[in-house]
Amino acid sequence: MSDRTFRAGDRLWLRGQQVTFVEYHRYAAHRIETALIRRNNETEARVVAAWKLARDRSESLERAKAIPVS
Numbered sequence: 070m071s072d073r074t075f076r077a078g079d080r081l082w083l084r085g086q087q088v089t090f091v092e093y094h095r096y097a098a099h100r101i102e103t104a105l106i107r108r109n110n111e112t113e114a115r116v117v118a119a120w121k122l123a124r125d126r127s128e129s130l131e132r133a134k135a136i137p138v139s
Contacts, residue, residue: 075104081122082129093119 079090091105105114123129
């Protein structure tokens with residue numbers, strides 16, 4: 070798990086938009102940590118790379134432009 074730990078219901082930022090964190094998932098075959106998130110007014114959750122989530126808007130915009138380290 071990453072050094073950033075989120076809990077169900079946390080309000081986070083993804084690419085400059087606020088989202089609600091649902092839970093973590095890890096895909097062993099690819100060693101990618103993902104998170105389930107829900108955007109405002111949506112009933113279905115989306116899967117995103119966990120490293121893209123941030124606690125504030127400006128950090129989320131920086132992460133949106135970042136290239137992940139493999």
